[in-house]
Amino acid sequence: MTDKTTNDIETLVRQLGAADAGQRAEAAERLCRAGTAAISAAVPLVRACGDADDPTREWAAAALEELGPPAAEAIGPLVELAQSDHSLVAYWAITLLGRSGQAAASAVDVLARCLSAADLSVAQRAAWALGKLGPAAAASRAALGVAAQAADPRLARLAAEALDAVGP
């Protein structure tokens, strides 16, 4: 990545915090168009999923879809954001933690608690993410066992698959 690209991303991240919604949406859209070059903006983009402005949220979510696994230094902030009351923020934080695989081992306890989130999309994604962590998520076996009995068939299936991935 060039210095110019890095500077551009930093500028756009600052713009995500602008008072004007149009400015924030433009920043999210341009970060989306930057593709994987915007990886350093992963945490601000997850926060932007909680923006009150619809286009800002939609562009931020679209950017995150294509971003790949985040940098190691993003894991801590993402663990915090996984506990957000805003379901889309929690969903995307959990998704990025799942993409990190075993590098997100420090997130296991939080992800296990997310299995009982009121928002099913969050609970289901937590089960998926724990499966991606594999054996590093061994401490979540009990919570996964409960989730595997959930009434929601998708949550139950993902938790059962995660149990298989975590191993004995």
Added chain:
Amino acid sequence: MAYGLAGLSPAQAQQLPAGPAVKPWDAVLVASFNIQVFGESKMAKQQVVEVLARVVRKFDIVAIQEVRSKSDEVIPSFVRAVNADGSQYHYVIGPREGRTVSKEQYTFIYDTRRIEVDASSLGVVPNPGGALHRPPMHARFRTRIQPAEMAFTFWLVDIHTDPDEVPQELQALVGAFQQMQALRPDEDDVILLGDLNAGPPEFSALKRIPGIGWAVSGVTTNTRRSKTYDNLIFTQPQTSEYTGQWGVLDLQNTFGLPLEKALEVSDHNPVWAAFYPAEHRGQAAGFMAAQPTTVK
């Protein structure tokens, strides 16, 4: 396996018909286009809308993914832009789908002078167990450039997979495809098209469907020219109406756009395939010749 091997060169792609008046009489052109975050902010960019409208006018039907808006006015407004040159396109649109508060809609935009839709055929493929993030939308179409009793009829099944659960979704699409095949005993043509977030090397699950094949192979379909994510998938001998012609409409080459401007339109290029306008019921199946083709 891939049907045909004939991707169009950029120069050939530019020969695609510019409007309905010059569309071929011996084929209908069916396209798939993921228009990334297609909502108000994209519709506010006149140059982007103009490129999108020109794309649609090149085809008889375009299956679109990623309509993202809480407003119901985005697609009607876009179709008005498409028809600004006298074209007569119309659309059908599906419900907002997705597990989170961020929803997407599928839509089919079609040239009413050459295609009609069975309004009673619109629906969403059942999604047992919630395996698909955005269950596909289906609709049944018929060509209008042949007498009705001879015209090619077919299901289109529009899909945008979740990039984080591609293997599971491809597995689920096997069941979805087979459900569509069984939905009407008088319809054997099912064309699954969209953004699969996977290319032919990852289609092993789909190979469980007897006779399955796909149009796009060996070329990239995203605007950055790094991935083959978009395709049209159908079976032989059932869809023997496939002409063997297919292509990727490269936004940069076709419209002379630098990458950054092309990305303002979408991060995906449209992909398309051509089908004969008359039914080939009972005719022998056959794979297409592996030679380059040009759409006239």
